[in-house]
Amino acid sequence: MDKKLRIGIAGMGNMGKNHTQHLKQIAGVEIAAICDEYIESAKSFCNEKGLMCPVFSDFNEMLNTVTLDAIYICLPPFCQKGQLESAAKKGIAVFIEKPIALNVERGTSMAEAVSSSNVHSQVGYQMRFGLAVRRFRELVESGKAGKLTLFSASYECNSLHSHWWREKDKCGGQVFEQVIHLYDMAQYLMGPVSEVSGHVANLVHSDVEGYTVEDTSVANLVFKSGALGCITGSNCAVKNQWNAKFRIVCENLVADFSDFNHATFTYTNEHTGSIETINGTDDVSMMEDEYFIRVLRGEEKPFATVNDGLSDLKLVSAVVLSSENSGQVVKLSN
Numbered sequence: 001m002d003k004k005l006r007i008g009i010a011g012m013g014n015m016g017k018n019h020t021q022h023l024k025q026i027a028g029v030e031i032a033a034i035c036d037e038y039i040e041s042a043k044s045f046c047n048e049k050g051l052m053c054p055v056f057s058d059f060n061e062m063l064n065t066v067t068l069d070a071i072y073i074c075l076p077p078f079c080q081k082g083q084l085e086s087a088a089k090k091g092i093a094v095f096i097e098k099p100i101a102l103n104v105e106r107g108t109s110m111a112e113a114v115s116s117s118n119v120h121s122q123v124g125y126q127m128r129f130g131l132a133v134r135r136f137r138e139l140v141e142s143g144k145a146g147k148l149t150l151f152s153a154s155y156e157c158n159s160l161h162s163h164w165w166r167e168k169d170k171c172g173g174q175v176f177e178q179v180i181h182l183y184d185m186a187q188y189l190m191g192p193v194s195e196v197s198g199h200v201a202n203l204v205h206s207d208v209e210g211y212t213v214e215d216t217s218v219a220n221l222v223f224k225s226g227a228l229g230c231i232t233g234s235n236c237a238v239k240n241q242w243n244a245k246f247r248i249v250c251e252n253l254v255a256d257f258s259d260f261n262h263a264t265f266t267y268t269n270e271h272t273g274s275i276e277t278i279n280g281t282d283d284v285s286m287m288e289d290e291y292f293i294r295v296l297r298g299e300e301k302p303f304a305t306v307n308d309g310l311s312d313l314k315l316v317s318a319v320v321l322s323s324e325n326s327g328q329v330v331k332l333s334n
Contacts, residue, residue, distance in 0.1 A: 005296055006032035008071040008092075010059055010083060012042045015097055015124070016074035021049065022289040023072075029293060033066040035059050059083050068092050070120075070296055077102050077177070078170035084306075085113040093120040095292050098184075099176045099316070100309035102169075107313040114306045121302070122292045123309035125184050127244070129287040130260025131280025136189060139253065139265070146251025146269070151190050151221070151229035153182040153246035156237035166211045173213040175200060175316045179233035182244055183319075184312045185260075186221060186229055189248060192311065194224045195331045198319035204236050219319045260284060 007023055009016050012034060023029050031053050036042040039057040046055060056062040063071075063086060070093040073083050077099055084094050094114065100123060101107040114121045127133060139145040155178055164170040171177045187193060198219035205211040215236050221229035237243070248255045252269040261280035267273070294300040318330040 004028050004030050005069045005293065006030050006067060008033040008035065008062060008066065008068045009074065010035045010062070010071060011074035011076075011079070012036040012038070012045055013074060013076075016072065017045060018285060019072050019074060019095075019289060020045075020051070022286050023293075024049070024051075025286075026290060026293055032068055033062050035062045060086060063087060063090055063092070070095065070292070073097065076164050076170065077172055078164065080106065082109075084110045088113040088117040088119050088121075091117060091119060093296055094306070095122045095124070095289075096306065096309070097124040098180055098309060099172060099313055100306060101313060102172045102176070104310075104314055104317050107310040111306050111310045120292075120295050121306040122288070122295065123304050123306060124288065125181065125188075125304045125308070126284040126288045127181050127185055127260040128188055128304055129282065129284040129291070131282050132257055132263035132278040133185070133189070133260050135276075135278050136248070136255055136257075136263065136265070140189070140250075145253055145255075148190050148223075148225065148227050148248065148250050150227060150249040151186050151223075151231075151246065153185065153229075153231045153244070155179040155182050155231075155233045155244045157235055157242045158237050158239040159235065159242075160208065160211070163210065166208070166213055168212045171213065172316070173200065173217075173320065174233050174235055175214065175217050175219075175319055176313075177213075178242075179217060179231065180312055180316050182231050182233075182246060183219075183315050184308070185246055186223075186231065187311060187315065188308075190223050190225070190227055190229065192224050193221045193229075193315055193332055195222045195329050196220065196315065196318045196322060197327050197329045198322045199327055200320060200323045217319070217323075219322075 035056040042055045071087045073096040200214035200217040205215050217233040219231050246257045253267045257263040263278045265276040322330045
C-alpha cells in the first residue's frame with residue numbers, strides 16, 4: 001500500500017472544515033496538522049471530529065514542526081501573505097482556494113514558487129468536476145460540438161456575506177471572490193481570453209457601512225479562438241439563492257447549464273431537435289479533494305493548477321482595470 005499522505009490545513013473557516021472532513025474519508029490520508037489564528041476554536045473542532053493532530057496559530061511554526069506532504073490553504077484572500085511560497089520552498093504540495101491572490105504580482109510570485117520548487121498545486125475550482133461540465137468537454141474533444149462561438153454567464157445572489165467579503169481591500173470584490181468561478185468556466189471550456197472590457201458598480205449597497213465591493217458587474221470577452229463571451233454578476237438578486245448559470249453556443253449544439261451538474265444540450269446539426277439532458281448529483285467538492293490526492297500519488301495529471309489560478313486572476317483583474325478606465329479594452333497575455 002502507498003505510504004500515508006500527511007496533510008496540513010491552514011484556515012478553519014467553512015472551506016477548511018469541509019476539506020478536512022473530506023480528507024478524513026479518503027484512505028491513506030492523515031490530517032497531520034491544523035493552523036488557525038483562532039486556536040481554541042480550531043482545537044474544539046478537532047476534539048469534535050476526533051482529530052488527534054497538533055494545532056498551531058503560526059503557519060511557519062507548523063511547517064517547521066510537522067512533516068507534511070501537502071498543505072490546504074483555505075484563508076481569505078487578504079490573509080494570503082506568502083504561505084504558499086513558504087510551503088513550496090519546503091517541497092510541500094499546495095491546494096489553495098480561489099482567488100489565489102488579490103493582485104497579479106502576488107499571484108505571479110505563487111506560480112513561480114510552485115514552478116521553481118517543482119511541487120504539485122491545485123486551485124479550488126470545483127465546478128470543473130461537475131457531470132454536465134465533464135460531458136460538455138467530451139463533446140468538444142470528440143468534435144461533436146463543433147466550433148465554439150459564444151459563452152454567456154451570470155452569477156446572482158443577494159447577501160451581505162461575512163464582514164471581510166464586503167471590503168474590496170480584503171476580498172477584491174464580487175468578481176474576484178464569486179464570479180471568478182464563471183470566468184474560470186469560460187477559459188476552461190472555451191480557451192484563453194485575449195481581451196476584455198468591463199464595468200463594475202455598487203448600485204444599491206452604497207449606504208451599507210463597510211460595503212466597498214461592487215454589487216453589479218458586466219464584462220465582454222474575446223477569446224483567442226475568435227469566440228465571444230459575456231459574464232455578468234449581481235449581489236442584488238434573489239435572497240438566499242446563489243445561482244451560477246451559463247450557456248455555450250456551438251456550431252452543432254447549444255448547451256444550457258443551470259449549474260455544473262445540470263444541463264440541456266440541444267443539437268442543431270443533422271440531429272436538429274435532439275436533446276440530451278444531464279442531471280448529475282456529483283459531490284464536486286469531495287471529487288476535487290479525491291483528485292488532488294490521486295495527483296499526489298502519481299495517479300492523475302495535475303489539474304486546475306496555480307497557473308490556471310493566475311490566468312483567472314489576470315482576467316478578473318483586467319475586468320476591474322477596464323472599469324476604472326471607462327470600459328477601455330484590456331489585452332491579456334497567458
